[in-house]
Amino acid sequence: MAEKPRLKLPKEAKKGEVIEIKTLLPHVMESGQRKDKDGKAIPRKIINKFVCEFNGKPVFTADIEPAVAANPYMQFHARVEESGTFKFTWTDDDGTVTTAEESITVS
Amino acid sequence: MRQLSRRAALALGASGAAATFIGLPDSVSAAAKEAADQIAKFTGGKTAEKSKVSIELPEIAENGNTVPLSVSVDAPMVGDNYVSEILVVADGNPNPGVATFRFSPLSGKAEASTRIRLAATQNIIAVAKTSKGELFTNQKLVKVTIGGCGG
Numbered sequence: 610m611a612e613k614p615r616l617k618l619p620k621e622a623k624k625g626e627v628i629e630i631k632t633l634l635p636h637v638m639e640s641g642q643r644k645d646k647d648g649k650a651i652p653r654k655i656i657n658k659f660v661c662e663f664n665g666k667p668v669f670t671a672d673i674e675p676a677v678a679a680n681p682y683m684q685f686h687a688r689v690e691e692s693g694t695f696k697f698t699w700t701d702d703d704g705t706v707t708t709a710e711e712s713i714t715v716s
Numbered sequence: 717m718r719q720l721s722r723r724a725a726l727a728l729g730a731s732g733a734a735a736t737f738i739g740l741p742d743s744v745s746a747a748a749k750e751a752a753d754q755i756a757k758f759t760g761g762k763t764a765e766k767s768k769v770s771i772e773l774p775e776i777a778e779n780g781n782t783v784p785l786s787v788s789v790d791a792p793m794v795g796d797n798y799v800s801e802i803l804v805v806a807d808g809n810p811n812p813g814v815a816t817f818r819f820s821p822l823s824g825k826a827e828a829s830t831r832i833r834l835a836a837t838q839n840i841i842a843v844a845k846t847s848k849g850e851l852f853t854n855q856k857l858v859k860v861t862i863g864g865c866g867g
Contacts, residue, residue: 627824627825628824640833642810663822666820666822667818667820667822668820668822668823669817669818669819669820669823669828670817670818671815671816671817671818671828671830672815672816672818673815674811674813674814674815675811675833676806676809676811676813676814676815676832676833676834677814677815677830677831677832677833678781678782678783678830678831678832678833678864679781679782681830681831682829682830682831683828683829683830684786684828684829684830685817685823685825685827685828685829686823686824686825686827687822687823687824688793688821688822688823688824
């Protein structure tokens with residue numbers, strides 16, 4: 610756990626431009642469907658929510674079910690009108706919250 | 717005698733395989749029903765128009781453990797007229813829910829991509845809701861060679 614999320618987005622953009630953002634968090638995404646070698650169900654442990662905000666305003670949110678594959682990958686877009694900071698938040702079933710930030714200069 | 721028992725064992729194996737095969741449609745329809753329930757909850761029982769939504773998926777997914785999925789809606793994303801949510805369900809998974817994507821005018825585009833798990837060949841259904849309450853939908857069949865739920 611506590612592995613670093615990976616982010617991919619431009620450092621600079623023009624005002625009003627729609628940019629592409631790619632994120633990935635290394636995580637097992639245990640579905641709760643699998644059984645261990647003694648036949649006991651392995652308890653579910655997934656990232657159930659992903660949030661992206663820009664300067665405190667919501668951009669994109671995903672409510673995630675166990676059907677999302679391990680190392681949850683999210684690709685989406687954002688329209689940038691001003692320079693600022695993107696904040697990314699991943700919430701684990703166990704309450705652990707992983708965050709990451711990335712700034713962008715808009716001209 | 718020995719030969720006979722071997723044949724009997726083979727026959728038993730074959731009938732066993734047939735039984736699991738016959739058992740399949742039941743579980744599929746149960747999942748499909750749950751998927752329909754989730755969609756009805758999302759739409760509030762209204763019918764979604766089959767347009768504007770595109771789903772990108774491989775036609776054949778060799779490994780159900782990680783299947784690239786992309787959903788998008790051809791609709792404006794400005795001010796008070798934007799795509800607010802897209803619900804994605806897989807009607808043949810043990811839990812049909814896949815994800816709900818929520819957008820804002822700051823999203824710029826109503827498009828999201830991720831990677832999903834699929835237990836078997838099934839339909840992926842996406843339903844989009846706009847800020848004005850319009851509903852759009854689409855679905856796509858994906859063939860899965862090896863299931864990804866680790867049974």
